[in-house]
Amino acid sequence: MKRSQFLRHMLQSVGTSLAMLVLRLARNILLARILGPADRGLFAMLNALPELIGGITSGGLNTAVGYQAAQQHAMGVLLTQMLLYGCLASGVATLIGVGLLESFGQHLEVTQQLGLFAWLLLLAVPLFVMKNGLLTLHNADGRVGVYNSLRLVESLGPLLLFLGLFWMWEEHALGAALISWLGGFTLVVLVGLVLLARFHDIRLRWDRSLQGELLRFGGKSHLDVLFQQVLMRSDYIIIGLMIGSQAVGFYAMASAAAELLFIVPEAVTTPLMKRLLQQGEGIDQLTPLALRLTGTVMLLACLAMALIGEWLIVLLFGKAYEPAYPALLALLPGMFSLCYATILHMDLLGKRRPGTLSLFSGCAAGLSLVLTVALIPLWGIVGAAIASSIAYTAMTLAMLVLYCRISGVGIGHTLLVFPSDLRMLHAQLRPAT
Numbered sequence: 001m002k003r004s005q006f007l008r009h010m011l012q013s014v015g016t017s018l019a020m021l022v023l024r025l026a027r028n029i030l031l032a033r034i035l036g037p038a039d040r041g042l043f044a045m046l047n048a049l050p051e052l053i054g055g056i057t058s059g060g061l062n063t064a065v066g067y068q069a070a071q072q073h074a075m076g077v078l079l080t081q082m083l084l085y086g087c088l089a090s091g092v093a094t095l096i097g098v099g100l101l102e103s104f105g106q107h108l109e110v111t112q113q114l115g116l117f118a119w120l121l122l123l124a125v126p127l128f129v130m131k132n133g134l135l136t137l138h139n140a141d142g143r144v145g146v147y148n149s150l151r152l153v154e155s156l157g158p159l160l161l162f163l164g165l166f167w168m169w170e171e172h173a174l175g176a177a178l179i180s181w182l183g184g185f186t187l188v189v190l191v192g193l194v195l196l197a198r199f200h201d202i203r204l205r206w207d208r209s210l211q212g213e214l215l216r217f218g219g220k221s222h223l224d225v226l227f228q229q230v231l232m233r234s235d236y237i238i239i240g241l242m243i244g245s246q247a248v249g250f251y252a253m254a255s256a257a258a259e260l261l262f263i264v265p266e267a268v269t270t271p272l273m274k275r276l277l278q279q280g281e282g283i284d285q286l287t288p289l290a291l292r293l294t295g296t297v298m299l300l301a302c303l304a305m306a307l308i309g310e311w312l313i314v315l316l317f318g319k320a321y322e323p324a325y326p327a328l329l330a331l332l333p334g335m336f337s338l339c340y341a342t343i344l345h346m347d348l349l350g351k352r353r354p355g356t357l358s359l360f361s362g363c364a365a366g367l368s369l370v371l372t373v374a375l376i377p378l379w380g381i382v383g384a385a386i387a388s389s390i391a392y393t394a395m396t397l398a399m400l401v402l403y404c405r406i407s408g409v410g411i412g413h414t415l416l417v418f419p420s421d422l423r424m425l426h427a428q429l430r431p432a433t
Contacts, residue, residue: 340399344403
């Protein structure tokens with residue numbers, strides 16, 4: 001990929017991410033103000049579960065199909081694997097899990113809070129797995145424009161559906177939010193399949209040799225994805241069990257505000273995904289450049305969020321959510337660390353180190369669980385945020401040390417921009433203007 005092409009794709013991804021930020025922010029504002037902390041917390045728990053269940057049942061498959069798509073393997077074969085080992089496996093596991101919860105977990109507070117809504121996971125989990133798989137296939141195939149379009153559909157669809165349903169069904173706001181959530185997944189899946197069929201033959205096919213390779217790579221990556229989901233989403237479940245759904249609502253707003261900053265690493269990794277997975281000539285210069293640019297912009301974004309975060313939460317979500325601000329501050333160091341981890345993870349997968357990545361994420365997930373359980377009784381949701389930031393930072397440092405050892409790049413060349421980087425960017429952007 002030429003630098004000018006990368007910069008064009010990066011700017012396109014920045015524009016897409018900014019549009020997504022506005023759309024998601026608008027939806028979060030509406031949900032926070034309409035649902036209130038308790039129902040918002042319940043909705044946040046339901047949103048977190050498909051990602052967690054998908055990671056448990058078929059997480060490594062998504063990584064494997066992305067790697068295979070970057071190597072130009074047949075899309076029909078990859079879709080077959082996604083449907084069989086992804087959607088079907090996750091659907092069966094969800095059915096068993098919800099059934100066991102309803103039969104033996106009625107005394108748990110989280111079961112009482114979810115109620116019959118838990119059965120919605122039978123639709124949500126397979127749709128979530130398919131949606132993520134299609135996004136990965138398009139991006140790994142180098143279709144940056146299509147990928148960005150699907151991300152816009154993913155953000156705009158649920159917002160418009162919620163507005164329409166709430167207008168017709170005002171007295172059932174939580175139901176409108178849940179239906180729009182599932183409708184958004186369905187819309188992305190349908191549009192993603194139609195767009196994939198424009199460029200590839202997507203007739204389902206079986207390939208025994210590719211199946212074996214995919215399952216081997218996916219098996220090595222599975223624990224990595226599983227542990228990442230535990231790392232990223234288990235705090236919601238633990239807070240719900242130890243404190244209650246209202247606390248989850250506050251924590252969800254803090255996380256939503258912090259995760260808005262992910263437009264920075266997303267804008268860089270979107271055009272680079274295929275290149276990082278393929279590796280090749282020049283990768284040891286491209287990855288450090290991407291790390292430096294991302295880290296510098298993310299640092300400025302985190303400082304800005306720390307300064308205006310409290311005002312932003314009160315202005316957008318209402319005075320009731322002001323207790324979320326201390327948790328937001330505690331999450332920001334972790335968000336800064338994760339901007340590096342996003343790029344390093346792709347590069348190390350391309351270097352065929354899925355097993356080592358699984359070890360790193362497993363240790364980080366274990367550290368997060370222990371610290372979350374230990375710190376919540378002391379500091380509530382702020383303790384959970386501190387635990388997450390410590391775990392994210394530890395995982396990122398481990399990835400960075402491994403990357404530098406393999407590539408021979410000094411750590412100092414991966415952190416913040418050099419003056420020469422700014423001159424290069426200026427030279428590349430000036431002809432485009």
